[in-house]
Amino acid sequence: MKKDYYIKILGQEFTVLSDSGDEHVKNVMDYINHKVMELENKSPNTSTLNIAILVALNIADEYMKLLHGDNGEIFSQIDRQAQNLINLIDEIR
Numbered sequence: 001m002k003k004d005y006y007i008k009i010l011g012q013e014f015t016v017l018s019d020s021g022d023e024h025v026k027n028v029m030d031y032i033n034h035k036v037m038e039l040e041n042k043s044p045n046t047s048t049l050n051i052a053i054l055v056a057l058n059i060a061d062e063y064m065k066l067l068h069g070d071n072g073e074i075f076s077q078i079d080r081q082a083q084n085l086i087n088l089i090d091e092i093r
Contacts, residue, residue, distance in 0.1 A: 001019060002017045002018060002019045003017070003018065003019065004016070004017055005017075005018055005022075005025045007025070007029045008029075009029065009032055009033060009036065010036055010048050010051065010052060011048070032055060032059075035055045035058060035059065036051055036052075036055055039051050039054050039055060039058075
């Protein structure tokens with residue numbers, strides 16, 4: 001069941017809805033805040049908007065590397081295996 005979470009990022013409070021659980025939401029928030037602090041330490045006079053955009057770009061870059069790097073093949077294999085399992089379950093029904 002989805003639950004409301006109150007989080008704070010870049011000094012802004014947000015309410016998010018998630019069914020991922022308390023620990024996962026906290027880990028995501030901590031990860032983003034860590035990325036924010038890294039960039040703020042490197043460029044202390046950068047605006048909040050620019051920090052947010054740079055964090056988004058850095059996280060998107062990490063994600064794309066995971067998808068298309070060495071791990072991309074692993075994700076593709078997992079996806080194929082999951083689809084095969086779904087097909088088998090459908091055949092049993």
